[in-house]
Amino acid sequence: MASDRKNLGLMDIFVNPMKVTIKQFFKSTFGKPTTVMYPLEKRDPPPTYRGMNAVIWDLCIGCGICGEVCPNKCLKMKPVDLSDEEKDKSWYGSHVAKKKSKAERPAINFGHCMFCGFCEDYCPTGAMTMTDFYELADTTREALIYPARSMKVDLEESPTLPLTNFMMESPALNSETCIGCSKCVDNCPTNCIIMDEGAVNKELKSGKVRNIENPFFDYTICIGCSTCVKVCPASCLHMEPIANSSSSGLTIPVPESEA
Amino acid sequence: MTLFGLCKTMAELTADMFIVPVLRFQRNIFPPFSYPAGDLADWFASEGGIVTLAWIYAVNIAFAVGMTNLILVIHLERKIAARIQDRRGPMLSFRAFRELGEDLAGEAPTWRFKGNYSGIGIIQNMADGIKAITKELIIPNKADKFLFSMGPIIFISSSVFLLVLFPLSDRFAASAAPAGLMVIMAAFSIAPIGVLTSGWASNNKYSMIGGMRSAAQLMSYEIPLLLSMAGVFLLAGSYNPVDIVEQQREATWLFGLPMWNFIPQFIGFIVFMICILAEVERVPFDLPEAEAELVEGWTTEYSGIRYMLFLAAEYIRGFAGAAVATILFLGGWAGPWPVPPEIWFLLKVYLIIIFWIFIRWSVPRIRTDQILELGWKKLLPLSLINILIVIFMVEIYPYFADIVSLPEVF
Numbered sequence: 228m229a230s231d232r233k234n235l236g237l238m239d240i241f242v243n244p245m246k247v248t249i250k251q252f253f254k255s256t257f258g259k260p261t262t263v264m265y266p267l268e269k270r271d272p273p274p275t276y277r278g279m280n281a282v283i284w285d286l287c288i289g290c291g292i293c294g295e296v297c298p299n300k301c302l303k304m305k306p307v308d309l310s311d312e313e314k315d316k317s318w319y320g321s322h323v324a325k326k327k328s329k330a331e332r333p334a335i336n337f338g339h340c341m342f343c344g345f346c347e348d349y350c351p352t353g354a355m356t357m358t359d360f361y362e363l364a365d366t367t368r369e370a371l372i373y374p375a376r377s378m379k380v381d382l383e384e385s386p387t388l389p390l391t392n393f394m395m396e397s398p399a400l401n402s403e404t405c406i407g408c409s410k411c412v413d414n415c416p417t418n419c420i421i422m423d424e425g426a427v428n429k430e431l432k433s434g435k436v437r438n439i440e441n442p443f444f445d446y447t448i449c450i451g452c453s454t455c456v457k458v459c460p461a462s463c464l465h466m467e468p469i470a471n472s473s474s475s476g477l478t479i480p481v482p483e484s485e486a
Numbered sequence: 487m488t489l490f491g492l493c494k495t496m497a498e499l500t501a502d503m504f505i506v507p508v509l510r511f512q513r514n515i516f517p518p519f520s521y522p523a524g525d526l527a528d529w530f531a532s533e534g535g536i537v538t539l540a541w542i543y544a545v546n547i548a549f550a551v552g553m554t555n556l557i558l559v560i561h562l563e564r565k566i567a568a569r570i571q572d573r574r575g576p577m578l579s580f581r582a583f584r585e586l587g588e589d590l591a592g593e594a595p596t597w598r599f600k601g602n603y604s605g606i607g608i609i610q611n612m613a614d615g616i617k618a619i620t621k622e623l624i625i626p627n628k629a630d631k632f633l634f635s636m637g638p639i640i641f642i643s644s645s646v647f648l649l650v651l652f653p654l655s656d657r658f659a660a661s662a663a664p665a666g667l668m669v670i671m672a673a674f675s676i677a678p679i680g681v682l683t684s685g686w687a688s689n690n691k692y693s694m695i696g697g698m699r700s701a702a703q704l705m706s707y708e709i710p711l712l713l714s715m716a717g718v719f720l721l722a723g724s725y726n727p728v729d730i731v732e733q734q735r736e737a738t739w740l741f742g743l744p745m746w747n748f749i750p751q752f753i754g755f756i757v758f759m760i761c762i763l764a765e766v767e768r769v770p771f772d773l774p775e776a777e778a779e780l781v782e783g784w785t786t787e788y789s790g791i792r793y794m795l796f797l798a799a800e801y802i803r804g805f806a807g808a809a810v811a812t813i814l815f816l817g818g819w820a821g822p823w824p825v826p827p828e829i830w831f832l833l834k835v836y837l838i839i840i841f842w843i844f845i846r847w848s849v850p851r852i853r854t855d856q857i858l859e860l861g862w863k864k865l866l867p868l869s870l871i872n873i874l875i876v877i878f879m880v881e882i883y884p885y886f887a888d889i890v891s892l893p894e895v896f
Contacts, residue, residue, distance in 0.1 A: 240849060240850075241848070241849060244848035244849055245844060245845070245848045245849075247848070248570050248844055248847050248848045249844065251569075251570055251571075251572065252566065252569050252570050252844070254572075255569045255570075255572045255573075256569045260568075260569065260572050260573055260574050261572045261573075262572070262573050262574050264574065264577055264578075264603065267586065267603055
C-alpha cells in the first residue's frame with residue numbers, strides 16, 4: 228500500500244478527476260441529464276412492468292384462482308352487487324343466474340402485495356391485468372386496501388381468450404360418497420359440470436332404491452379452480468393433477484349400464 | 487461618481503426633503519415633546535448627519551449586492567453539482583406554474599424551450615429560506631446556552647462584515663480603507679473563534695472535533711496565506727485594493743500584454759489559491775465539517791435559521807475569498823473597455839468560484855496530518871521563495887538594469 232501511495236502524483240489526485248467532472252458536466256448540460264422532472268414528466272415503464280392491478284369485470288368469472296395463488300394472501304374474493312348492465316355483459320354468465328347469492332370479484336390489499344404477477348399469470352380468462360400505474364403511496368394503511376369495485380376497468384372491446392387450465396389440476400369424484408346435491412353445478416364458474424345418471428344406487432329410508440345423480444365434468448373448459456371441491460358437502464371431490472390425457476386420473480367408476 | 491458620492495447626494499436629498507422637514511414639523515406641532523426632535527433636525531441638516539446617512543446607504547447597498555451574489559453562488563453551486571452528477575438540480579420558475587396550469591387546463595401551450603417546463607430554479611432559494619426560517623431552534627439540554635448563541639453571532643457577523651470590505655471597482659466601494667486587505671484578512675481570521683466556540687458549546691464530541699480541526703487548520707494555513715500576499719503588497723507598495731489593482735493595470739509584459747500578478751508570482755498564486763480554499767473551508771479542506779467522518783462537524787447541533795445562516799456565511803466567505811484572489815492576482819476590475827469594471831470583477835470572481843465547485847466534486851478530502859504537513863512543509867517554503875522572487879523583481883533587477891542597461895522586463 229505504501230508504495231502505491233507514493234505513485235500518486237498531481238495527475239492522479241487532481242487533473243484526471245477534473246477531466247472526468249468537466250466531461251460529465253458538458254455531457255449533461257448540453258445533452259440531457261439522466262433524471263426527469265418527476266411530478267411533471269414521467270418515464271414510460273417497460274412493457275412488462277407490473278404496477279397496480281386492474282380487473283376487467285366483463286371477463287371475470289369469479290373463480291377465485293387469483294386468491295388461491297397469491298403468495299402473500301393479500302387478494303380476497305369479495306361478494307359484489309352487479310348491476311343489470313354488468314350482468315348482461317359478464318362473460319359465461321358468471322354466477323349470476325345461479326343459486327349462489329352473489330357474484331365475487333377480487334379485492335387487493337396493496338400494503339401486502341408484492342407485485343409478483345401470479346394473479347395475472349394464472350387468470351384463466353385474462354380478466355386480471357397489471358397496469359403500469361405505480362403511484363400507490365397513501366397516508367394510511369387502510370387506504371391501501373382497494374375494494375373490488377375500485378379495480379374494475381371497462382374495455383371497449385374485451386379480448387376473448389380461450390379458457391386455459393393454468394392450475395394443472397382438475398376435480399375427481401368418489402362416486403361412492405356422492406350424495407347428488409348438485410352444489411358443484413351451481414357454483415362452477417365456467418358451467419363445465421352437468422348432473423347425470425350415476426353409478427351407484429342407494430336405498431332410501433322408505434325402502435325405495437334410487438339412482439344417485441353424479442356430476443360429470445367437461446375437462447376442455449374446466450379451469451381447475453377447485454370451487455366444486457370447496458363447496459362439496461360430502462367431501463367426495465378432490466383435485467388431481469392433469470396427466471397426458473384429459474380423462475386420466477379420474478376415479479369415476481364406469482356406470483353399470485355401459486359396463 | 488463613486489458609490490459614496492452617490493450615497494452622499496441621496497443622503498442630502500433625503501435629509502433636505504424628508505427627514506429635516508418632518509422633524510421640524512413635529513417640533514412645531516408638539517412643542518412640549520419636541521426637544522430631541524429639534525436637536526435631531528439640526529443634526530441631520532449638518533455635515534455629520536449627512537455623512538452618517540451616506541454611510542448607512544453605502545453599507546446597505548454593498549450588503550444588498552453581496553447578498554444577491556450569495557444567492558447566485560448558492561444556486562450556481564447546486565446547478566453545477568447537479569450537472570456533474572447527471573442530475574437536473576432545481577428547475578422550476580414562476581413561469582413554470584403558468585405552464586403547468588396551461589397543461590392542466592388543456593390550453594394551447596406557450597413557447598417552451600425543448601418542450602419542458604421553463605426555469606432554472608431560482609425560486610428554490612426562496613423556498614429553502616422560508617423552510618429554514620420556519621424551523622424550530624433547538625438548543626441541546628446540556629449545552630452552554632450563552633456560548634451556543636454567541637458562536638453563530640461571531641461567525642456570521644464576521645462573515646457578513648467581509649461584504650462591505652472589498653470594492654467591486656474603484657468607484658463602487660462601501661469602504662476604501664487604506665489597509666483594506668489587511669482588514670479583510672483580519673475579519674477572515676475571526677471566524678475560527680466562532681467555530682471553536684460553537685463546537686465547544688454544543689456539548690457534542692463531533693462538534694468539538696470539528697472546532698478543534700478548524701483551529702488546527704487556521705494555524706497551518708494562515709502563515710503561508712499572508713506570506714503569499716506579502717509579495718503583492720511589496721510590488722504595489724500598498725495594502726489598498728485600489729492601489730494594488732492600479733499597479734496591475736499599469737504593468738505590461740511582452741507585446742504590451744497586461745501583466746497581472748499571477749504571471750510573475752505564479753508560485754505565490756498557487757500557494758494563495760490553496761490557502762484561501764482552506765481559509766473558506768471548502769472541499770478538499772472542509773475538515774471542520776467533514777460530513778463523512780463527523781456528522782455535520784461543528785454545525786451538528788444547530789438548526790433552523792442558525793444553521794441556514796452558518797451555511798450562508800460560509801458561502802459569503804467563499805465569495806469574499808474569491809474576491810480577494812481576484813484583487814490580488816487576477817487584476818481586479820481591470821479589463822477591456824466596453825464591459826464595465828464591476829462586471830469584469832464579478833466575472834473573474836465567478837470564474838474562481840466555478841473552478842472551486844469543480845474541485846469540490848473532483849477531489850477527495852485531505853487528512854488532518856496531511857493538511858499540517860502540506861501547510862508547514864510545502865506551502866511555507868514556497869511562499870518564501872515567492873517573496874524572494876518579488877524582492878528580486880522590485881529591488882535587485884532594476885538596480886542592475888540601470889547599471890548594465892538590461893531591457894525593462896518587469
